[in-house]
Amino acid sequence: MMRKKYFLFVFTVLWLLISIFPVYAGNTVVKFEVDKNYPPFSYTSEGRIYGFSIDLANIVFEPDKFDVKLSSDEWHKVYEKLVKGQVDVVAPVAILEERKKYIYFSKPILTRHVGLYTKKGFSKSVSLKNLKKFKIGVLKSDYTESILKEKLNVKVYSTFPTVEKLIFALANGKIEAALVTQEIANYFIIKNNLSDILEIKIKNIYITKSAFGISKKRPELVSYIDKRLSYLEDKGIFDELYFNYFSTYSPEYYERKNRETILTFLFILAIIFFAVSLTVLIMIKINKRLEHGKRAYESYAQLLADNANAIVLTLNLKGEIIYFNKFAEQLTGYTSEEVIGKKWTDIFIPSHRREYIENLFSKIAEEKVLNDHENEIITKNGDIRWILWNNALIESPYLNEPLIISTGLDVTQIKKTQQLLEESYEELEQTNEELINALETLNKNSQVLEEEKEKYKFFVDNVSDLVFELDINQKKIELYGKLKDSFDVETICSTKSSLVWLEYLHEDDRGKVFRKFQDAIFLGDEYVELDFRVKDKCGRWRWLSSRAHINYDEQKNPEKIVAVCVDWTAKKEYENKIEYLAYYDTLTGLPNRKLFEETLEDWLKKTKAEKSTGAVVLIDIDNFKDINDIYGHEAGDEYLKALGEKVSEYLKKLEVKTFFARVGGDEFAIIFHGLVKKEQVIEFCAQLLKIFESEIYIESIDRHLFTSASMGISFYPDDGKNVKEIFRNVDMALSSAKDNGKNDFQIFMPFMLMKNLKKIEIEKNLKKAIEEDQFELYYQPVINLKDMEIHSVEALLRWNLPGKGMVSPLEFIPVAEESGLIVKIGEMVIEKAFSDIKNWERKGIDYINMAINLSVRQFKTKFFVDVVKKLIERYSVDPQKISFEITETGAVENFDVSLKILNFLCQMGIKFMIDDFGTGYSSLIYLRKLPIGGVKIDKSFISEIESSKESRAIVEGIVLLAHKIDLKVVAEGVETKKELEILKEIGCDFAQGYLFSKPLPKTEVEKLLIAKKITV
Structure with a gap:
């Protein structure tokens, strides 16, 4: 162990010396060139070159050995330079026998497929x-030219400098067919939205291996590249790079992505049902109106409006209220007598919105109709x-002036709960029946009811979504209705088939709707309720x-x-959006914690029935902050988004069932369900660690980043029977x-x-200890080795827990x-230490210095400097x-922050010491930049x-x-005279340890401070 520390120290000193003195070195230069427009292998954007070939070259040629000079050009020029030796390496190059005369090839890196493309319907x-x-x-x-000329014996053809120009020539009819690499052609067809124009006529005509093409002038590169490729393949790095590029550049990928595209949501919920009541009553009373004339008509209109389950207003273009129905009275609390003749905006509209609402009256006058307005x-x-308002301007010879019917x-409750129409069916049922009967009556009365029919159509077209007859x-x-112009009515009506309307329904709804009507007719039912999607003229699906x-x-x-339809599109899209936000992370698109917990709960239930085993892995990105x-x-x-994608792709390859989610800011979780053996999870986690350690290119900063991760593993049902237990246990494993x-x-x-x-338990007692001030400071003297006098004391925290004594x-x-x-x-330690040193000064002990230990967390708080200033x-x-x-x-750690704090406090006169020096992983390069006064050698070195x-x-x-850079040195843990002599x-400079004194309470250390010297 000490030998390792010795070598670590020597290496650190050497690194410091290397960083101080310039070092001159040179790497072998490799000229690497690619086709400038051959995506996804290579392409240029804003003067930079990207693509699979470039990324592969960067990991093949080790940066400490080679300096890769990257360039690009049109393909025929690139190949010509390679043959002449003007560039060293090119990729990818198809391996052809005739080319082996002029260039070397590495081992194959990928397989390309040649296909013949034509226009669709050729x-x-x-x-x-x-x-x-x-x-x-x-x-x-290109090698495709060689295939066309030599393999297919076609001598007359056209050549193009880039694949993209070749594809456009085919789309524009300049050529009838294109022989091209399928992987590249698919990319450009999808990129340029040509999938509906071009198609592959003959697939996989030739399958060709491709490799690095190497100049005859650089034969030494062949073995090196082959060796590196083998290494990258063994480590799985090559496969990961290949998958990242070629899993997406295919039509199948885009078709799958399109199916997953979430419908954009609309901002308005247009549900108008009260007008149905108005229309129904109008139609039912048609014959009576004809009999009683204009006065009867007005009476029935009054009856309709008064019984409508919605606000009905009549206003003039000045915004003055002319009619105010009973529902409006009930909803607002005003009687009609209180509001008629007054301006709508003065009574009902908040002051900050009045100008906007008044402008709407002008808009209604211009456009005649203003629907789906909400305020x-x-x-x-x-x-x-x-x-939610529907407004129509009515101009009629029966009226003295144009009027606005609003x-x-x-929708107050709807806005709060996002639940639309569920509670409205009971109220709509009777009115819908009456409307249907009224429509039948209207159709049976031809000439006599023609005028009333026009009125009916006016109301239906302006206030109903859709009526289907x-x-x-x-x-x-x-x-009929507001949505009738959204559909191709002429085509539907011109087709002499009673089932033509089914063709406009979504294929998933078509059979369901047909069966519902079929069952109803079979049973003799009169009413059918159903929801379905129908395509409008713009190709949009409406609910x-x-x-x-x-x-x-x-x-x-x-x-x-006869069917009365309400447009639910906005509601459905809003519900889908709400559901997505409730269960998915908007940044990564992954399931969130809520969906993860619900899924885990479902799988736990399955575990009991299946008698299977699963595991939950909780992942925390190290130092993501x-x-x-x-x-x-x-x-x-x-970075989080890209990392989520990489992990997702890896999990898809596994044979076990998985569920991956983002459960926190930098936390992810995975369920592995149906494990054959628990050891499988060990293998999975080992691979996941490699994924986190691999570099990820971040476009916004134009650089690669990598991290590491800590993971906790908990098995079910062994470690827990419910979600709460499993999460508790896996979180503890992660902490460990x-x-x-x-x-x-x-x-x-x-x-x-x-x-x-x-x-x-300790945390609970600590909180109580802070409240009751159960802490005290012990002090250990620090001795000046020149005169053996006490130079300073180090404040050490002690906790005397009532009933249990001292806690370590x-x-x-x-x-x-x-x-x-x-x-x-x-903060309590600093305050106690400042108080004690001040008391010693009052007693004449004014020479002593005080050393106080800081935790990293305390040191990095934004209030630390202010706390120290306040206590001083x-x-x-x-x-x-x-x-x-x-x-x-x-x-x-967080070097810039540390430097700022240290500089500020040092300007006040406070010194800093590096504690336990020699045991950390820091670089001396950093330490020499910090304003520190000295270092304390860890006692592990002193004891040996x-x-x-x-x-x-x-x-x-x-x-x-330390002395070379003007730092003082304190030795910790000195316990023998021999250690002192050495x-x-x-x-x-200084030493402390049990040889001089153990840590003592302030009253006992005070005696030593008065004596100044300690006899050893």
């Missing part, structure tokens, strides 16, 4: 034997209600909720179907993995539960660190007598300084190095 018969008859195109100097109103008691639906005997279809009435003739045969702090949250988000140094995984063990319970710092400090209580405890002012302590001790690892040459050499090296010989 009527001529095409085969490999009659290609001479057609205008054929190929990529210039809030204020009721008499001050409540806010949200109303019908409003109270099918005359089965005459095979005639009629559509309709329908209640249909089937009319039968005297022989009980169906003769007519550093990525956000250094590179920004945008880079952090991009992080405590053991991170970048590892830990299986849950029963002792962890006991340990956790003990930790909880090793037991409670880690719990305080983890829980965050160390911040408050640390409160106790009037001389800052130059204070030194803070912090570990070297803690000092360089007599018996171990390595330990003595390390201590001598630390002292020598430390004096090598020039150590």
